Amino acid sequence: MTRTRFHQGLDDLKQKLLAMGGLAEQAVERAVRAYQTRDLSLCQVVLRDESKINAAERDVDEMSIDLLAMQQPMAIDLRFIVACIKINADLERVGDQAVNIAERVMDLATRPDSTLEVDIPRMAQFSISMVRDALNAFLTADVNLAQTVLERDDLVDNMNREIFEAVDLAMSQSNSNHRTLLDTLIVARNLERVADHATNIAEDVIFWVRGADVRHHAQS
């Protein structure tokens, strides 16, 4: 096992993790599109593809452990592998949120439309862009981009609170479509969790790059 083969292994791990990120992102996008269009067949696709994400999670874990076992990694590589293990767990849970949203859409499909003035698609776009940027920060080791993801988390929390208050207000005015409102509320919370996971991923990128930087400066 040469250093070169080890670094090839690190690169394979990165690619595998990014591919998994793509699957998780796609699942959320599909669930949100299903929400907008009430498309039940798209919900089924999201439910079906969950097992792909779970399989990818196991692969990434095994690749990470194999790399840790192969040779004594340098500090920067060690932090990279640990970051991959943590990001992996978060991506799998992003996929879980897509499934949760799809399940709410299946419940919503049988209910009357709500006239609630909440912009779920906007919140979804915002949360998905946080996942995408966290993964881009991981790809390019970009601490500044990761930092912008952290800063956006408060905005998603605010959107979530606004939707909670809007649902509360709508319910105080009428209880005719409360089930639709409840489902909408849950979808908003699921999207907030997607953003939480994006934030965790961004923190892991910073942990990896900054930890390495600190060490680099100490040696110079």
Next chain:
Amino acid sequence: MTRTRFHQGLDDLKQKLLAMGGLAEQAVERAVRAYQTRDLSLCQVVLRDESKINAAERDVDEMSIDLLAMQQPMAIDLRFIVACIKINADLERVGDQAVNIAERVMDLATRPDSTLEVDIPRMAQFSISMVRDALNAFLTADVNLAQTVLERDDLVDNMNREIFEAVDLAMSQSNSNHRTLLDTLIVARNLERVADHATNIAEDVIFWVRGADVRHHAQS
């Protein structure tokens, strides 16, 4: 660095993680007690102690990385350290759920009591016992106990669904105390997430112990 010192390090890591588990469990217990008694000072304690849990998370991560860097661990030790890193992330998020519950209690404290027939304390006890048993399974490397935690997850999901339907029904009958109902619904979902994290921890215990067993059998 001798093997003995390395194993001392593994033991310190385990103790540190269990202590962190104790903090997270305690935070959920306090938040639930605050829910039952509408005790706002207890909510403040939960909010204040979140930083302790976050600090413990950082310590466990650093201890894990130091151990990985110190020597080339054997497969079983490697899986143990990786399991610690993953369990650590879940415990921190159990603490987050306690904070979320405390925030709902602070909202509830200003509202009239609900007459909703849902047993949040029962669901809480159930979820907390899953965390406790997952940590005990970790302490004693007990795959069977970890397995029982996995099996209980469906029961918590059912409780969560029952509470959703109970809230839905109560709302269809009246919209006078819908805010209380919404808060109760969110608390139930927070508890379901606590159980999810317990399930993740149990899976990590199985991954650690079984992985080692598999390897052991392959060599024998």
